[in-house]
Amino acid sequence: MDFIIDGIIKALHLLVSFDSETYSAVQATIYVSGMSMIVSLALGIPAGFALGYFSFPGKRALRLVVDTLMALPTVFIGLVVYAMISSRGPLGSLGLLFTLPGIAIGQAILAFPVVAALSASAVESMDAQLRPTLMSFGVSRTRLFLTSLREVRFGLLVAALNAYGRVTTEVGISMMVGGNIKWHTRTITTAIALETGKGMFDVGIALGLILLLIAFAVNVSMSFLRKYE
Amino acid sequence: MTNALFEIRNLKHRYKDRIVLEEESFDLYPGTITGITGPNGSGKSTLINILGLILKPTEGALRFMGEQVVPFSAIARERIATLTQDSTLLKRNVSENVAYGLMIRKDTNDLEKRVAESLESVGLPFSSFARRSVKALSGGEARRVALAARLILKPQMLLLDEPTAHVDEHSSTMILRAVLHAREQWGTTLVISSHDREWLESISDRTITAFNGHLFKEERINILTGPFEKRGNSWYKVGVTSCDCNIPVPMSPDRNRSAIIPASALYLAHDSSRIPDNAMIFKPRIAGISLSRNKEHLYVSLSGSDCCLVSIINSSEAGSFIPGQTVYAYYDPADLSFR
Numbered sequence: 001m002d003f004i005i006d007g008i009i010k011a012l013h014l015l016v017s018f019d020s021e022t023y024s025a026v027q028a029t030i031y032v033s034g035m036s037m038i039v040s041l042a043l044g045i046p047a048g049f050a051l052g053y054f055s056f057p058g059k060r061a062l063r064l065v066v067d068t069l070m071a072l073p074t075v076f077i078g079l080v081v082y083a084m085i086s087s088r089g090p091l092g093s094l095g096l097l098f099t100l101p102g103i104a105i106g107q108a109i110l111a112f113p114v115v116a117a118l119s120a121s122a123v124e125s126m127d128a129q130l131r132p133t134l135m136s137f138g139v140s141r142t143r144l145f146l147t148s149l150r151e152v153r154f155g156l157l158v159a160a161l162n163a164y165g166r167v168t169t170e171v172g173i174s175m176m177v178g179g180n181i182k183w184h185t186r187t188i189t190t191a192i193a194l195e196t197g198k199g200m201f202d203v204g205i206a207l208g209l210i211l212l213l214i215a216f217a218v219n220v221s222m223s224f225l226r227k228y229e
Numbered sequence: 230m231t232n233a234l235f236e237i238r239n240l241k242h243r244y245k246d247r248i249v250l251e252e253e254s255f256d257l258y259p260g261t262i263t264g265i266t267g268p269n270g271s272g273k274s275t276l277i278n279i280l281g282l283i284l285k286p287t288e289g290a291l292r293f294m295g296e297q298v299v300p301f302s303a304i305a306r307e308r309i310a311t312l313t314q315d316s317t318l319l320k321r322n323v324s325e326n327v328a329y330g331l332m333i334r335k336d337t338n339d340l341e342k343r344v345a346e347s348l349e350s351v352g353l354p355f356s357s358f359a360r361r362s363v364k365a366l367s368g369g370e371a372r373r374v375a376l377a378a379r380l381i382l383k384p385q386m387l388l389l390d391e392p393t394a395h396v397d398e399h400s401s402t403m404i405l406r407a408v409l410h411a412r413e414q415w416g417t418t419l420v421i422s423s424h425d426r427e428w429l430e431s432i433s434d435r436t437i438t439a440f441n442g443h444l445f446k447e448e449r450i451n452i453l454t455g456p457f458e459k460r461g462n463s464w465y466k467v468g469v470t471s472c473d474c475n476i477p478v479p480m481s482p483d484r485n486r487s488a489i490i491p492a493s494a495l496y497l498a499h500d501s502s503r504i505p506d507n508a509m510i511f512k513p514r515i516a517g518i519s520l521s522r523n524k525e526h527l528y529v530s531l532s533g534s535d536c537c538l539v540s541i542i543n544s545s546e547a548g549s550f551i552p553g554q555t556v557y558a559y560y561d562p563a564d565l566s567f568r
Contacts, residue, residue, distance in 0.1 A: 133316050135281075135282075135283040136281055136283055136312070136316070137330045137333060137378075137382075138309070138310075138333075139333055140303075151320055
């Protein structure tokens, strides 16, 4: 029990003293999660809108696929991305293996179905009268899309926060694609796994606290948004 | 070449394989009020949505100010505004909802003043409503905000689908006052649909009846809904309750279709001697008599066979028919059509 208490005390010391190794992992996490979120939102929101808004043959099957992809194991994504960007893979020449952009690609694949599926649900729950109402103002197609998005903005934010929570807490992709290289591709989650394995609980707990803080901030934001929707 | 503001020619609208609206020729003239009445599912909302350029008809030509509007022209869509049956408000405050149409047109001069005027026109004070969330509005207030959002655009044609349905009497009065004011001020052409025929007739220049996807432009029509029953050698619209006034029809090609008799083709007589031999005759009771809007003739309501029929008589005949009296009613079979 003592080693846990000792670990927490040392962790707090690492955080307040701005330990460079600890904050390097935090920085890497913010970078890759930020990059992956930009890509997944840019692709996932229009895809989710189309999936929720339009009727087309095969829509239900496609929806089922996207919903299923929400539960994709991170190690599987890691494996696929590794195979694609390793030197023998089709994208090997891009030199993305063991880099932060490489991890970001994997995390974008992880976040995309979450953003698309939850955006589609938000659009599906949109008032059915919104389209005829907007049409009655003589809006263009672009304006129809933008106003509809604004109407479901809280649903889209919830989708984004869910996806963000998923990418910041994953280990499989960061470990396999990033290689957990110190000062370079080591993220919070891979650092926790490594340090715990080495018996260095203080660093693990310090990073764990930051991760908890991020998860807490995401949940507070979600409950705040639900309240003001 | 007509001087119609909106022209419809050879219109057909299908939903899946079913024709839900069919009309050969229908014109709307500038500054007029056209009322559309009819039962649920008769095609009223479909017509409003087609006229409002919300719904593209399956077939037919639509012309607004002489110009083709299918595919929908941007100019026509800017000049026509529609208050749909279940108009929703955006998740913004009242002021932003009213200003929405002007914002998308990038017409933002004196925006706050125009929003205030529009809100005031529907009886909602700007100072107390502008910043209010739409969630804090009652049904009647929400409907008036939706109308204010259309009136601010000063549309050339305003379509209102059941504008007073599910709203309180005060809101209903304010809505009517605001749209009549719009017509008076800007010459807006109004098309209003409602189940309330009496109310529509009191405000409209003409009232048309939609039934089973067809528009009847006669002043009044009588709809005898099927099924019809064969008794002896004749077909009748038979009442569900005990009624000795079954209405004869010449034939029933399809038991479930409805028969239409224009009110102007349903005649009344006190004795049968002057009724033509080929006429279909029945004996209803006079339920009531009312004066038409132009005061040129009288509507005689007849109760018979679980439906209320209407006949039109000249004002000069007013004294000869009294409510409660049983009379002969007859029509020429050629004037009856099945839909």
